[in-house]
Amino acid sequence: MLHRIGRDRVVYDMSPEHKPVLEVSPGDTVIVETEDCFCHKIVSESQTVGGDFDFTHVNPATGPIAVKGATPGDTIVVSIESIELDDQGVVETCPAWGPVKNVSKSCVSEIVKIQGNYASFMGEQIEIKPMIGVIGNSPADKSIPCTTPGRHGGNLDTRDIVAGSRVFLPVFVKGGNLSLGDVHARMGDGEVGGSGIEIRANVKLTVDIDKMPIDSPTVENEEAFYLLFSAKTLEEASHGAVKRAIEFISDWKSIPREKAYMLTSICCDLMISQVVNPLVTVRVRVPKVIL
Numbered sequence: 326m327l328h329r330i331g332r333d334r335v336v337y338d339m340s341p342e343h344k345p346v347l348e349v350s351p352g353d354t355v356i357v358e359t360e361d362c363f364c365h366k367i368v369s370e371s372q373t374v375g376g377d378f379d380f381t382h383v384n385p386a387t388g389p390i391a392v393k394g395a396t397p398g399d400t401i402v403v404s405i406e407s408i409e410l411d412d413q414g415v416v417e418t419c420p421a422w423g424p425v426k427n428v429s430k431s432c433v434s435e436i437v438k439i440q441g442n443y444a445s446f447m448g449e450q451i452e453i454k455p456m457i458g459v460i461g462n463s464p465a466d467k468s469i470p471c472t473t474p475g476r477h478g479g480n481l482d483t484r485d486i487v488a489g490s491r492v493f494l495p496v497f498v499k500g501g502n503l504s505l506g507d508v509h510a511r512m513g514d515g516e517v518g519g520s521g522i523e524i525r526a527n528v529k530l531t532v533d534i535d536k537m538p539i540d541s542p543t544v545e546n547e548e549a550f551y552l553l554f555s556a557k558t559l560e561e562a563s564h565g566a567v568k569r570a571i572e573f574i575s576d577w578k579s580i581p582r583e584k585a586y587m588l589t590s591i592c593c594d595l596m597i598s599q600v601v602n603p604l605v606t607v608r609v610r611v612p613k614v615i616l
Contacts, residue, residue: 391500422519
């Protein structure tokens with residue numbers, strides 16, 4: 326069955342307190358209209374997030390969407406079929422954003438027009454690579470802002486979450502209560518300046534349930550699995566992602582952990598998703614050819 330949910334049905338945190346606005350069955354398809362991360366408040370270069378901008382209303386996620394039959398310990402599988410972009414997005418940076426401070430003296434906006442498969446940035450034509458920045462389920466017993474990533478998902482800002490990929494998310498509450506938003510027309514690994522090309526979108530996806538539990542979000546495409554982990558520091562996030570990869574390979578191939586660690590070292594890639602959110606996110610790419 327095909328469903329649709331509008332961008333007026335958003336949350337700013339992922340919480341067990343939120344009631345689902347849509348309930349679907351496994352195998353159903355949903356067209357999710359997403360708002361941009363600034364709630365469409367920046368539509369010209371004279372507007373920025375400086376001054377009295379309301380930072381309690383950023384990174385809205387459309388939802389929650391409950392999946393019938395999903396129970397704590399399950400995994401919701403989100404197959405992303407397509408991401409259709411609006412015709413205009415925005416890139417923003419501010420003095421305190423990212424690893425290099427005070428590049429700008431104030432917040433600066435750049436409006437980016439989208440034409441076909443290209444974004445026009447200061448006259449430069451850049452190929453778009455649409456991706457979903459925020460996607461996650463409700464945590465079990467607390468509210469987590471949509472600006473923050475974690476085991477539930479959230480603001481993962483991982484550029485492998487694209488059309489054709491599958492996202493695996495742990496279930497902590499009945500129905501899972503999936504929400505998503507913060508689409509980027511393009512973003513580099515790290516999102517170092519604090520934003521991608523932030524843009525409204527329509528995301529078409531199909532949801533399913535896997536009874537095999539997972540510890541943290543995982544992404545799959547035709548060539549690889551990506552094991553994600555978010556933590557306060559890059560070191561902690563790297564430790565968590567690599568540990569997940571070792572265990573994943575060991576369990577899949579039924580080999581000792583130390584042999585799986587060797588295989589991780591010679592065949593897998595440790596990659597930075599983002600370094601600008603309250604927790605940083607790292608992923609390990611595990612190519613399917615070694616499994």
